[in-house]
Amino acid sequence: DNHKCIYCYVDVAEDSYVLDHIIPVSKGGTNKKFNLVTSCEGCNQRKQDTDAIEFLLANYRAKLINQEEYLRLKDYIENLVAKQS
Numbered sequence: 878d879n880h881k882c883i884y885c886y887v888d889v890a891e892d893s894y895v896l897d898h899i900i901p902v903s904k905g906g907t908n909k910k911f912n913l914v915t916s917c918e919g920c921n922q923r924k925q926d927t928d929a930i931e932f933l934l935a936n937y938r939a940k941l942i943n944q945e946e947y948l949r950l951k952d953y954i955e956n957l958v959a960k961q962s
Contacts, residue, residue, distance in 0.1 A: 878915035885941045889917050901926040911960040929954050
């Protein structure tokens with residue numbers, strides 16, 4: 878994820894990032910590589926068991942990311958979800 882949080886697109890250092898489940902374990906997600914993305918601690922805590930696309934949209938509405946970032950990250954997440962099938 879190029880050392881960026883997948884949800885707010887801020888830079889995260891290797892020693893401070895968190896792996897987040899795109900599909901939460903509580904909703905049937907796994908620990909496999911296509912279900913894990915880089916997240917900052919703040920986004921990981923706020924997301925909890927929310928759907929990744931919904932959370933990304935909330936960050937866009939809160940102006941944490943711009944429209945271009947939202948669309949690019951949404952496509953990226955959708956492609957990862959498709960690989961899980």
